Amino acid sequence: MSWEGLTEGGTVPEWPYPIRYGVENEVSTDVLILGGGIAGCWSAISAARKGLTVAIVEKGATVRSGSGGAGCDHWVYTANPCSSVAPEEIIDAELASNGGYVNGISMYIAAREGYDTLLEMEQMGGKVRDTEDEFKGAEFRDEKTKFCFAYDYKNKLHFRIWGTTFKPALYNECKRLGVQIHDRTMATSLLTEESKQGTRVVGATGLNVRTGEFTVFKAKPTVMCLSRPQRIWQFSSELIGLSTLRPQTDIGNGHAMAWRAGAELTHMEKSEASIMGSGYTFPCYGAGNPFNTWYACTMVDANGKEIPWVDRDGRILTTVSERYQPAPGQKFMGERATAYEYRRPQLTPDLYERIQKGEFALPFYADLPGMPEMERKVIFGMMVGEEGKTKIPIVQTYTNSGFDPNRDLLQSYMMMGGETVGSKTRPRMSRAGLPQQRTFGEGGYAGGLVIDWNLKTTLDGLYAAGDQVFAGNYHHHAAATGRYAGRKAAEYAMKAAEAVINREQVATEKARIYAPIERKEGIEWKELNIGTCRVMRCYCGDPKTGETLKIGLLWLKDIEENEASKAYARDPHKLGRTLDVLDIITSSQIIIHACLARKASSEFLNFNRLDYPAVDPPEWRNWLTIKLEIGEVKIGELPIDFWGSFAENYETHNKDYQGCYRA
């Protein structure tokens, strides 16, 4: 029923849940997990399997929450027995395509332990192989193991997975292991020893977004598994929703609370013009295209003329099969790799010019009927179906509307505005927004917490995994690093002293979070979010200058002191959303500080400083770090390869690890 129907008759219903503002609960646990998404659940399972008590704090409902909760179709860059590619070669491919701006530690862990993690996923009930022989005989299927692979059928390092089965299986395993799950509870702050910035983390606070009650979580270590920031440059509830890749619960509360606690972050100056989710796109993976989940679908023009595919050398590929094979002399193909060594085939790069000359006519269509049967079935029905939120919004909704992949050409919106998946290198083909309409790491490898080989942050007692760490990417990374961080946090918990909560810090946080419900008027959360986004688009968009960035900071401070301090909320749900926006303002400030500190432009960071036009000069090929120290912003620097030797460091830190697959 719509809410309008309910108001007919002149009455408005009471809030459906008991209101318990200010009521304080206390939970004491060995290991605390903030965020119950993919990384959070894996982390909880890993720690609980060590025999410790574990609690998860989750803003939504753990059974489906997080960026990967609804589904996932790829488990990429994973060394495994079907492949001859080693973890060291995988990490080289990722580094090469991103100018070295990839988290060498966490992505190496993912490449190295990803296969073990996948097998454990299967043990818990996730579907990782073609057990029903739906794709028997397909070129992408390994007949012995029944694993199905994507992108590179020769080298078999990117799995196709049935990810919609994963999150409920992880949730059930958490329940089976006795993990305490606190759903509808948003983590609001980290608690530190003696309430000081930069000291050991001893727990966190949480707010129930249905009842408004408050919980103090006390723990020896805390593992942060929250999302990367969203809604920094763009937000409009009227536009976004269906076209956003990630749920809007995921706005980066972790980045803001870790910053306030004094943890060090890095890579915060990187952002990118939105390729998905500008609000003007069509449903994610829901329009005809040849990228990613739809790779390598045949595309035809308005007259049915096929768009040619070429390999990395421009050689025209005449069969569908060749799109999934490395070029002559190529070792293997990466996922979205831009470096020549690892680049996949693509539609002919001069397509835009050829359209202008009249050789191809708009609009284009995905020619699923023209694909070989197995490839058609695996793209629409399996990959589109398992990826993200495609099962219901795309496969079910389109099928119910009469779409038939065996007969129909799904329209593409390339060059018409609204393409769902694009590419940085082909903005005219795909981009639906302006350069100012940016996102924080929509394409992966976004800024986050600095971590070491134990996935420990710069604060004692604080670990991180998934999107919470800097420059990580993909579902397999969230899973493998969650699993790893849970293991390391458990080791810490077994040795660490009891945590001691500072009551004054708790009281200060309570006063902060309940302030909006004390007010009956002021500004509501949506306008506050839209307003801060405007500041970020204008003053921290593209291009940037020192002067615009400084004005941006002034604006945000001004908003913080005026509008934000007058924000009001009339129920626990809106209170949660209001606190989200306060964290969005904090993340925006971190981003501007980081942008001011980088005094060079960078191709890899999509960072265009008009006052420092030199692009990626050698002295700026580094990680800029940023943290709060006694309230002051401190900028530091780490060498681009600060993690050292991959295999050596990994092995030194994981001497007792059992079951790691070795190529």
Add this chain to the structure above:
Amino acid sequence: MVQEKVYAIPNVPTPNRPVIFNPDICNGCNTCVEICQMDVLIPNPQKGKLPIILFPDECWYGGCCVAHCPVPGAIKLNHPLMQRVRWKRKDTGEHFRV
């Protein structure tokens, strides 16, 4: 013309109908209320009745409410007009849309 009482209420949010419930099928079990990540829905004050779409403008269209609904057909997603795609039948050239 039917004369109904008219109330003073503000403009509705956009989109306002992210999901459509079938009142003949929905049994009011509230599974969808519990699975929704954005907490878009609340239980109906009348037990056993359709949940209420309280925050339609926050819907992510993740489809978890539909996927986990124990009564098939009780809920369907309703794509906003702005995001409805088209397709063409290959052999006849006929056009269709969501």
